[in-house]
Each structure stands twice: as structure tokens, then as C-alpha cells.
Amino acid sequence: MEVFKYNRPVVRFMTNAKKFGIFSIVLVVLSLGFLATKGLNYGIDFAGGTLIQVQYEKDAPIQEVRDRLSKVESYKGANVTFFGSDTEIVIRTKNSSKKVDVDTGDEIRKILDGSGAFEIRRVDMVGPAVGDELKTKGLMAMFWAIIGILAYISFRFEWRFAIASVVALTHDIIIAMGALALFQIDVNLPILAALLTILGYSLNDTVIVFDRIREGIRTIKSPDLADVIDESVTRTLSRTTLTSLTTFFVVLTLYIFGGEIISGFSFTLLVGVVVGTYSSIFVASPILMWLKFSILQFREREAAGLKREKEKEKMRAQFEQGTM
Numbered sequence: 001m002e003v004f005k006y007n008r009p010v011v012r013f014m015t016n017a018k019k020f021g022i023f024s025i026v027l028v029v030l031s032l033g034f035l036a037t038k039g040l041n042y043g044i045d046f047a048g049g050t051l052i053q054v055q056y057e058k059d060a061p062i063q064e065v066r067d068r069l070s071k072v073e074s075y076k077g078a079n080v081t082f083f084g085s086d087t088e089i090v091i092r093t094k095n096s097s098k099k100v101d102v103d104t105g106d107e108i109r110k111i112l113d114g115s116g117a118f119e120i121r122r123v124d125m126v127g128p129a130v131g132d133e134l135k136t137k138g139l140m141a142m143f144w145a146i147i148g149i150l151a152y153i154s155f156r157f158e159w160r161f162a163i164a165s166v167v168a169l170t171h172d173i174i175i176a177m178g179a180l181a182l183f184q185i186d187v188n189l190p191i192l193a194a195l196l197t198i199l200g201y202s203l204n205d206t207v208i209v210f211d212r213i214r215e216g217i218r219t220i221k222s223p224d225l226a227d228v229i230d231e232s233v234t235r236t237l238s239r240t241t242l243t244s245l246t247t248f249f250v251v252l253t254l255y256i257f258g259g260e261i262i263s264g265f266s267f268t269l270l271v272g273v274v275v276g277t278y279s280s281i282f283v284a285s286p287i288l289m290w291l292k293f294s295i296l297q298f299r300e301r302e303a304a305g306l307k308r309e310k311e312k313e314k315m316r317a318q319f320e321q322g323t324m
Contacts, residue, residue, distance in 0.1 A: 011234045014226040017286035024171060024283055027275075031178020038181045043188035044092065044126045046135040052091040052108050053122040059086045061115055068111050075111070084260035088121070138192045142173070145199055157210055158298075164287035165206045168279040172202045172272060179271045180264075190265040198272030201247070205240065205280040212236050213285070217295055225295055229285050244277040 044051050054060070062080055069075040069091065078093040091108070105120045112118060126134075146166060153162035176198055180187055209232070216232035251273060255266035 010227075010231045011237070012230050013233055013281060014229055014286060014289065017226075017282070017289065020282040021286060024279070027178075028171060028174050031174050031181075034178045034181040035174075038184065040177065040181055040187045041184045042135070043186035043191075044124060045188035046132075046138070047094065048126050048132075049092060049094040050104055051122070051124040052104065052120065053083060053088065054091065054108065054112070054118050055088045055121050057087070057117040060089045060118075062089055064115050065089060065091070065112060068115065072111055074107075134189065138189075141192070142195065142199070145196060146170070149199070149203055153207070153210075156207075157214065158293075160288055160291040160293045161210050163291065164284045165203065165210070167287055168206055168284035169199055169202055171279050171283050172198055172275045175275045176268055176271045180268065183267075185264045185267060188264070190262065191268055194265045194268035194272065197269060198276060201272060202276030202279060205243075205276055206284045208239070209233060209236055209280045209285060213288070217298055223295055225289055225293060228295065229288065233281055233285060240277060240281075244273060248273050 054065075060082070062082065066078075066080050069078045069080065075091075075093055078091055080089055080091050082088065083090040104125065105123050108120060108123075146169060149169065150162050150166050153165045173195060176195060179185075180191065185191070212232040212235055213229055216228045216235075220228050220231055222228060222231075248270070251266050251269045254262060255270060258266055
């Protein structure tokens with residue numbers, strides 16, 4: 001299926017490269033501003049604490065729950081919010097019980113006894129030391145993923161391609177984290193998984209565009225890199241549109257109908273799909289031009305490589321025939 005025909009006019013993406021570059025810088029600066037001012041809202045996976053999910057048969061008396069909890073020393077300052085519906089609430093507290101003989105669910109049942117018919121759906125508890133360890137390991141996972149991507153792209157393409165791809169990936173992650181800070185979404189292990197998924201999705205999109213650019217350098221006669229990028233990216237528009245739209249609508253469905261538990265995960269992926277598709281065209285590709293990638297030098301290296309291969313084939317044939 002083709003959305004954009006191969007013989008359609010070439011879209012001049014690179015003529016607006018500077019405008020999109022400024023737009024990307026503005027988005028990144030805003031995202032860094034949100035991270036600096038609002039900060040990430042770490043969930044109990046990283047900050048430690050206790051989370052209790054309570055479901056009432058009728059509308060939850062959230063104010064009464066807050067009043068009851070405020071009278072108990074260990075639950076003072078607990079954050080109580082609705083969870084997806086008016087009948088379900090989540091109680092978050094930074095404290096975690098260190099006593100193995102204390103059942104947090106039983107404590108909450110006693111505190112809320114008489115506030116209505118309810119059941120305890122879930123109790124999650126993470127100690128502060130474990131939370132710090134998970135946070136550190138999560139950041140290290142992202143760091144080593146980016147280092148691995150840098151090495152892979154350098155090996156498969158060239159160092160300028162590697163720098164362009166890593167800048168695009170960093171751009172995507174910063175904007176995604178800025179959106180998390182802006183809307184104060186709980187950052188937990190599923191969110192970390194979503195950020196790593198964004199890395200993979202954006203890298204895949206960028207590598208496909210780079211593959212087509214490298215193919216264009218070999219087949220398109222123009223010595224101007226901007227012309228080669230424009231024609232190469234135009235050839236990928238059909239694939240990029242179909243892949244991005246199908247992924248976007250699947251993730252949007254998860255966000256709308258998946259429930260509160262995966263809403264943060266799906267929201268992060270939504271942002272990632274949009275900025276990942278955008279960055280592979282309007283961030284990674286222009287950086288190749290700004291890094292002064294030379295088509296002529298690339299073609300010379302390719303020609304030299306082909307010449308060496310032919311010489312090796314000739315020597316191998318002479319050796320097999322006994323003429324060497």
C-alpha cells in the first residue's frame with residue numbers, strides 16, 4: 001500500500017531545516033524548564049513508600065478518607081486521589097512499614113471502617129533504599145542504551161550519522177520527560193519501560209531514513225546533500241506515514257480504553273511516537289548537513305572499497321587457478 005507515490009514531486013524538507021531546528025530547541029528548552037521547575041513526580045517504585053488502592057461500592061467519600069487518615073500519625077500527609085472513576089481511590093504515602101507482622105491492608109480497613117462498603121484492591125510497598133537503587137539502575141540502563149546505539153550507528157554508517165542519531169534520541173527523551181513533568185505523571189517502572197521503548201522506536205525510524213539517505217548518496221547524481229536528503233526522505237514518506245499512524249492509533253486506543261493503570265505508560269508512548277517520527281526527519285537529517293558530511297568523500301571511500309574487493313576477488317581467482 002502506498003500513501004505517497006514514488007514519482008510524486010520531491011518534498012523540500014531541508015529548505016525549512018533551520019526553522020524546525022529552532023522549533024526543536026524551543027521544545028527542548030521548555031522541557032528542561034518543566035523538569036527544573038516542576039520536576040519529575042516519582043512514583044513509589046523510585047521514591048519509595050506505600051500505595052493502597054481502595055474500591056467502594058458507591059462514590060468514594062474522598063474527603064472523609066483524608067480526614068480519617070490525617071488523624072493517624074503514620075498516614076499524616078498521605079495523598080488521596082481518585083483512580084479512574086468516582087468509586088475508586090488511591091492512597092499514597094511516603095512511609096513504608098518496617099514491621100513484618102503489620103498488614104497495611106488491615107490497618108487501612110480499620111481506619112476506613114464505617115466510611116462505606118469497600119475492598120482493598122492492591123497494596124504496593126517499596127523501601128527508600130530499593131527505590132533509590134531502581135532509579136539508579138534505570139538511569140544506567142538508559143545511559144548504556146544510548147552508548148550502545150552510538151557504537152552501533154558508528155559501525156553501520158559513519159560517526160556523523162551516529163552523532164545525528166544520538167542527538168535525535170536525546171531530543172525525544174528530553175521532550176517526553178518534559179511532558180511527564182508538565183502533567184505530573186507518576187514516574188515508575190512502566191514509564192521507564194516506555195522511555196526505553198521510545199529509544200528503540202525512534203532509532204528504528206532514524207535508521208530507516210539513514211539507510212535510504214545512504215542509498216540515495218550512491219544512486220542520486222546530485223552532489224548537494226540537501227537534495228539527496230530531500231529525495232531520500234520523500235521516498236520513505238509512505239512507509240513512515242503508515243508505520244507512525246498505525247502505531248499512534250494503537251497506543252491512543254490503549255490510552256483511552258486501557259484504564260488508569262497503563263495511562264502513564266501509553267501517554268509516554270504517544271508523545272514518543274510523535275516526536276520520534278518528527279526527529280528522524282527534521283532533527284537527525286539536518287544534523288548531517290550541519291556536520292559537513294561530504295558526499296564526494298563518501299563516494300570516494302565507496303569506490304576505493306569496491307576496488308579493493310575486486311582486487312581480492314582477482315587474487316582469489318588467480319590462486320584457485322594456480323596462476324599466482
